[in-house]
Amino acid sequence: MKTGKIQWYPGHIAKAEKQLNKSLEKVDLVIEVRDARIPIATSHPHLTRWIKGKQHLLVINRQDMIGLPALKAWDKWFRNEGYKPLWCNAKDGTGIKQLQTRAIQAGTKLNERRQARGMQSRPVRALTLGFPNVGKSALINRLVRKKVVTSSRKAGVTRSLRWVRLGQHLDLLDAPGVLPPCLDDQEAALRLALCDDIGQAAYDTELVAIAFLKMLHRLEATKKAGVILEVLEQRYGLPLKRHNIDADKWLTKVAKSHTSCNKSRMAQRVLDDFRKTLLGHISLELPS
Ligand SMILES: Nc1nc2c(ncn2[C@@H]2O[C@H](COP(=O)(O)OP(=O)(O)O)[C@@H](O)[C@H]2O)c(=O)[nH]1
Ligand SMILES: [Mg+2]
The missing domain is CATH 3.40.50.300 (P-loop containing nucleotide triphosphate hydrolases)
Known part of the structure; x- marks a missing residue:
């Protein structure tokens, strides 16, 4: 990723x-x-x-x-x-x-x-x-x-x-929050970024939003068939295709209709919507 x-x-x-x-x-x-x-x-x-x-x-x-x-x-x-x-x-x-x-x-x-x-x-x-x-x-x-x-x-x-x-x-x-000095596990670091546990300066919003969309696609493949992707499609008016997924392209396209082609603002909106549970109740981790 x-x-x-x-x-x-x-x-x-x-x-x-x-x-x-x-x-x-x-x-x-x-x-x-x-x-x-x-x-x-x-x-x-x-x-x-x-x-x-x-x-x-x-x-x-x-x-x-x-x-x-x-x-x-x-x-x-x-x-x-x-x-x-x-x-x-x-x-x-x-x-x-x-x-x-x-x-x-x-x-x-x-x-x-x-x-x-x-x-x-x-x-x-x-x-x-x-x-x-x-x-x-x-x-x-x-x-x-x-x-x-x-x-x-x-x-x-x-x-x-x-x-x-x-x-x-x-x-x-x-007490103020603590964090490990080194985020060795970058998959976990991504999840921390998504949940707003680390400062925004630490990552690129667009890249994180794209990684998030891909993650949703993977989550969706394992369970809750279609639900998450359906919510996305309804909310932003564009299907995130089940196969041949191209999250980057999807983000560019929805930015056209939602944020006057500003992809970075669109990325921010997707992340904010997730953080406000507007995309549903999504567990980013499940027990193995
Ligand atoms: N939905 C929801 N929001 C929460 C919950 N706990 C805290 N929040 C919100 O999350 C934000 C961070 O909470 P805060 O107590 O400042 O976190 P801290 O940094 O760990 O002290 C605040 O806007 C809280 O209102 C919860 O259980 N559910
Ligand atoms: Mg606090």
């Missing part, structure tokens, strides 16, 4: 990782957040090191953006791997109650241990950890039921660490 090399590790992400390493010393519980559309691409290679000696909760957020069959398949896969994933939608609050309960349970465990050693109880200190834009800030705002931290559509908005108290039981830290 030709997208040019996708690489993004700006200074503020490097700084975030340093801050994170420091904050982890004070934390009892790591709430790891992943994106339901790409639960593998949003797993960080350093995670095992970061959760060592701490309790770990796996949240798979943006559950509203994928279909139920994919959610069920992933849930089974994760359980087989020994996880008990919490499926959340930080936008409407689905799963938040369970998340709160599980975090408080972690606190109970912690305080039992503290009391056994003659120490006083204290709120459990938890940190949300994950790639940029997976919904960490939105989850915290949902948990505390008000807008205490900034949540935004673009990657890299949360830049500093901030503690937030939830009731008497939980202290939460909203």
Whole structure:
């Protein structure tokens, strides 16, 4: 797949990782957040090191953006791997109650241990950890039921660490997103770009949109016969032929009717439409 090399590790992400390493010393519980559309691409290679000696909760957020069959398949896969994933939608609050309960349970465990050693109880200190834009800030705002931290559509908005108290039981830290310094797996990097987890400066919008269209074609070949391509045809008024696919040509043609021949703007529109789920509930990864 030709997208040019996708690489993004700006200074503020490097700084975030340093801050994170420091904050982890004070934390009892790591709430790891992943994106339901790409639960593998949003797993960080350093995670095992970061959760060592701490309790770990796996949240798979943006559950509203994928279909139920994919959610069920992933849930089974994760359980087989020994996880008990919490499926959340930080936008409407689905799963938040369970998340709160599980975090408080972690606190109970912690305080039992503290009391056994003659120490006083204290709120459990938890940190949300994950790639940029997976919904960490939105989850915290949902948990505390008000807008205490900034949540935004673009990657890299949360830049500093901030503690937030939830009731008497939980202290939460909203950390900025982290990313691997090197995106070795370029297929995964493409999926991160599509889900807006890496900054736009890291890639060529047109090439990424074309790669996305080809990816849809491949996804469509394996399941959901025709559905995704039909949605595309209806939305933009031009069939993306099943055989002899030429995504580049297709993009040029639809740009004629939608963006006054501006292909780059058309590419942007296709990506935006995907990100707003206007093309349907599309899982970019499925369990093998
Ligand atoms: N549809 C949907 N959007 C979400 C969900 N969680 C977060 N968002 C949106 O995704 C964007 C990024 O969220 P944010 O909390 O800033 O991500 P962070 O970078 O991980 O802190 C915001 O516009 C949120 O409203 C979700 O579960 N479903
Ligand atoms: Mg944030």
